[in-house]
Amino acid sequence: MSLADKIDALLPQTQCTRCGYDGCRPYSEAIAGNQAPINQCPPGGAATIAALAQLLHRPTLPLNPDNGVEGPALVAVIDEERCIGCIKCLPPCPVDAIVGSRKQTHTVIAGMCTGCELCVAPCPVDCITMEPRGGEPEPTPEINRARYNAHNVRQARRTQEQAALLAARKQTARAPAREKTA
Ligand code: SF4
Ligand code: SF4
């Protein structure tokens, strides 16, 4: 297990990006490379800082307040009466916890939501709110990590497919021009 793996194992895996990195894994790699301090993760808060300090033999630090504060676990809730089915909340969700298709009402699968809040800002009609989880069990960090990795694989594949489609269209558009000049 690499140092980055050990650090990643201590991070909460909400994938919220509040640390300034694209997720827990990039932040763990920055810490391992001595490029980031250990106090940047609000969801992990004091407990995560203490665990990182122990692992890395570094002094503990207070949480960086610029990144937010520690708080209770939250879950995203969509007001389905107001949802216009624009699908803008789907790509930002790092664990694919929102289901819905274009022009259809969307909904959050509460048991998969990490509470990262990344879906809130993109919604053009402000129909997503963050609410206390109540009795809803939280997904484990291991499950969040696996879903985040699967999300990234799917996103990368989609980007490749779109690039290939675009290249094929350009090729087709050029072909008649070549035929005319032949
Ligand atoms: S939980 Fe959020 S702030 Fe903490 S390491 Fe992961 S992405 Fe960064
Ligand atoms: S539904 Fe929203 S808050 Fe929940 S994991 Fe997805 S983006 Fe984050």
Ligand code: SF4
């Ligand atoms: S961004 Fe808002 S309006 Fe658009 S699909 Fe998501 S919840 Fe519905």
